[in-house]
Amino acid sequence: MDMELKTKIKEGTIAALPVVLGYLPVAIAFGLLSKNSGISLGDTGMFSMFVYAGASQFMALDLINAGVSAGSIILATFLLNLRHMMMTASLSIKLKDVKKPLLPTIAYGVTDETFSVLSFNKEKLTVPFVLSVNILSNLSWVAGTFIGYLMGEIIPSSLQSSLSIGLYAMFAALLFPQFKTEKSTLYLSILTAIVYILIYSTNLFTSGWDIIIGIIISSALGVIIFNRNEEVKEN
Amino acid sequence: MKSYLPLIIGMGLVTYIPRLAPLLFLTNKELNPKLKQFLQFIPYTSLSILIVRGVLTSTSDMLLPTFVGIALAGIVAYFKSNLVLSVLVAIAASFVVINI
Numbered sequence: 640m641d642m643e644l645k646t647k648i649k650e651g652t653i654a655a656l657p658v659v660l661g662y663l664p665v666a667i668a669f670g671l672l673s674k675n676s677g678i679s680l681g682d683t684g685m686f687s688m689f690v691y692a693g694a695s696q697f698m699a700l701d702l703i704n705a706g707v708s709a710g711s712i713i714l715a716t717f718l719l720n721l722r723h724m725m726m727t728a729s730l731s732i733k734l735k736d737v738k739k740p741l742l743p744t745i746a747y748g749v750t751d752e753t754f755s756v757l758s759f760n761k762e763k764l765t766v767p768f769v770l771s772v773n774i775l776s777n778l779s780w781v782a783g784t785f786i787g788y789l790m791g792e793i794i795p796s797s798l799q800s801s802l803s804i805g806l807y808a809m810f811a812a813l814l815f816p817q818f819k820t821e822k823s824t825l826y827l828s829i830l831t832a833i834v835y836i837l838i839y840s841t842n843l844f845t846s847g848w849d850i851i852i853g854i855i856i857s858s859a860l861g862v863i864i865f866n867r868n869e870e871v872k873e874n
Numbered sequence: 875m876k877s878y879l880p881l882i883i884g885m886g887l888v889t890y891i892p893r894l895a896p897l898l899f900l901t902n903k904e905l906n907p908k909l910k911q912f913l914q915f916i917p918y919t920s921l922s923i924l925i926v927r928g929v930l931t932s933t934s935d936m937l938l939p940t941f942v943g944i945a946l947a948g949i950v951a952y953f954k955s956n957l958v959l960s961v962l963v964a965i966a967a968s969f970v971v972i973n974i
Contacts, residue, residue, distance in 0.1 A: 657961045682878045689886035699885060709881040717888035722920065728896035729916035735902055742901060746894035751924055758917035801969035804940055807928040808947035808964030809957065814921045815948040816955050824918050831922035839930055853923045858915040866911050 644767055651771025654760065657809045658752045658772070659779040662693075664802035666780045667794060669696055670787025676700050680788055687784040691777060692750065695719045698846075718847030725854050726754040733757070733764045741766060748773025752806060759813045823865045830864070831857035939968035 666687060673683040678700075686696050695716040702712045727749050734745070748769075749757075753776050757769060818825040835853040838844065844852060905913070925944060932940045947964035951957065 654957075657957050660958070660961060660965075677875065678878060679875045682882065685879070685882050686885075689882050690889055692885075692889045695885060695889065699881070703878075703881075709884060712881060713884035713888055716885045717892075720889045721892055723889070724892040724896055725916050726920060727893050728900055729913040731897050731900035731903075732905070732910060732913055734897065737901065739898075739901075742897040743894055746897050747890060749893050751920070755917065755921055797972045798969065800936060801939065801943075801965050801972055804936075804943040804968040805961045805965045807925060807940060808943045808961045808968075810921050810925050810928075811944045811948040812951035812957050812960035812964075814918070814925070815952045817918070819952065827915060827918050828922040831919045832926045835923045835926050836930070839927070850920075850923055850927065854916060854919050857919040857922075858912050861915040861919065862908055862912050866908065 647765050647767035648771045651768040652775060654756050654768070655753075655772045655775040657805070657812070658756060658776040661752065661803070661806035661809055662776060662779045663783040663786075664794075664799045665693055665806065666783025667787035667791050668799050668803065669693070669700075670784040670789070671791025672697070672700050672787075673784075674788045674791070676704055678703075680785075683788050684781065684785060687781045690716070691747070691780060692716070692720050692723075693780075715845075715847070718845060721847060722850045722854060723749055723751075723754070725851065726751070726758075730754065730757060730764075734769075737764075737766060745769055745773065748777055750776070752776065752809065755810055755813045759817065827857070827861045827865065830860060834860070936972075939971040942971050943968040 669687065670683055673686065674680075678686075686699070690696055690699075698715060698719065699712050702715065727746060730749065734742070737745070745766075753772055756772055757764060760768070814828065818828070831853070834857045835849070838849050838853050838856075929937070929941055929944065943964035946967050947960040950963050951960040954960070
């Protein structure tokens with residue numbers, strides 16, 4: 640293996656660490672809850688492998704237990720995960736020069752968490768880096784699911800809860816240092832928080848739509864407000 | 875035991891296709907500068923929303939630990955720029971808050 644490839648994989652592994660750390664407890668909780676809902680080990684594992692979207696998997700368990708039809712659960716999943724479309728659209732600018740046949744593999748691994756790590760990566764995104772982040776994150780999600788199904792009871796729930804906060808902590812830890820280098824990103828984040836709180840408090844939108852509409856409105860406002868005196872930076 | 879395979883496949887497809895489509899259609903395209911700027915703002919706006927949403931939707935017993943964890947992670951990251959350290963400090967602090 641050449642040195643540069645090795646370095647990229649090593650960097651990707653380090654970048655994936657917080658995601659892995661955050662995914663394990665959440666996936667363990669999913670495995671445990673799925674078992675308690677009477678779902679087989681095989682199906683539980685396939686949820687994490689084929690769907691690979693935390694919030695929708697938990698939502699699906701709730702809806703299954705409430706007796707909601709598969710069609711309605713699929714529709715709800717679509718709405719909840721449509722935000723990833725905004726994220727991969729955003730990533731597409733950073734994935735120039737990536738060979739087309741690799742894009743379906745990269746797309747599979749894009750979640751809120753891997754997207755955050757990838758989009759705030761300082762250097763240009765390379766395929767080995769992206770795949771290291773995506774594969775390790777995915778493995779921890781799937782492994783955590785099985786661990787939770789098979790031995791979830793022995794992990795105290797207060798530890799599971801505090802570990803799962805790690806994911807939100809990671810979002811903050813990625814976002815806050817950006818404010819140092821560019822003041823306008825701080826204003827954009829404050830603006831976004833206000834926009835989202837307003838949207839959330841109207842209760843007009845179901846979970847999923849509120850996120851998508853929030854992203855669209857605040858990013859558009861950002862373009863209108865901050866685009867006037869700033870050049871578009873090249874990545 | 876009931877098989878959930880059709881549900882799993884359906885959920886998988888509606889999750890995967892929106893993740894894939896923009897990559898296939900937008901990568902290597904010349905974009906309008908305004909659209910490009912819009913897409914470049916998405917990491918900031920989506921993360922801000924996910925953070926705020928995490929606080930707004932947390933259950934009453936998790937509200938304080940979540941808030942403390944997020945705030946500490948942000949502060950540590952701002953000064954130290956170490957992602958893993960920030961996350962660990964946040965987890966430890968939330969664990970303490972949950973157990974008080």
